[in-house]
Amino acid sequence: METNGQQHHKLFDLLAGKSRLLLVAHQKPDGDTLGATTAMAHWLKKQGKDVTLFCLDKPLPHFSFLDHFNDFTSDPKTFDLQYNALVVLDCGTLPYAGIHKLVENLPAGYLTINIDHHKGNDLFGDFNLVDETASSTAEIVADFLRANDQKLDAAMATSLMVGIMNDTTYFTNAATSIHSMELTSDLLSAGARSSEVAKAMFKNKDAKTLNLWGKALTRLKHNPKLNLATTYLKQEDLAKADTNAGATEGLINFLNTICGGAETIMVLTQANENTIKGSLRSVRTDVSKIAKLFGGGGHKLASGFTIPGQIVETEKGVKIV
């Protein structure tokens, strides 16, 4: 098997020969996909490349301090144009990115490059730089730049820091490693705007959102036998809260960071009349196995699933019908 270093050099050579690139962040973008994509875009543009950034969903405004934030398009016509390379970042599969149908429109002659750290990545790329041991895709991009002696500037360092901070939940979850911390120290040396990163990632919940989280907090139940804490949000909670679509984002990580006693957290959200979204986090248990039982997937310690059904409150507790 090739070492990561060889892979990093190979990717460098591959990209050197490509002039028009389409970079894709996954739908419902988080800090990692946005950080990794904007850092890569910044570096490629510095090499004089023509770079287009695509994300099916509009990134949340608190990430607007990232360079190239405003360059993202969600226009499907982007896929009618000719590129030499399609670079997909932080996506285990093309459907996860939300572009599996759109890629059918791309004129032939492009190379697909898959840069990711999700467990079970299906290696959809012609070239795959996949490292399941990496804390984040941003970490892989940082490793790639380092292996090829590329100097970081403040914009790239800030983007990469957002990715690492996002996926390690600020160095509190199990993805945290000596390597991720050591890289972050390099990013700070390169001028990463760390106070803006902290502000964007933590001080970004308005009162309406926190009121909604409060609903979930009051319903939190700990099952010591299963070492599991669960809570739920109903459709009417979301409707009443009058918040944006990303209001529940971060709730599960927040609980996983501060909820002592339970090793695993599950949040169920009634996404629409007949669809329940489940999110799972754990400090030890492989929750991707649980998610898989329900047709979902993700990381070992951070997974999710979507099932048909309704959350119904009964006297004995909550059940799904």
Ligand SMILES: [Mn+2]
């Ligand atoms: Mn990630």
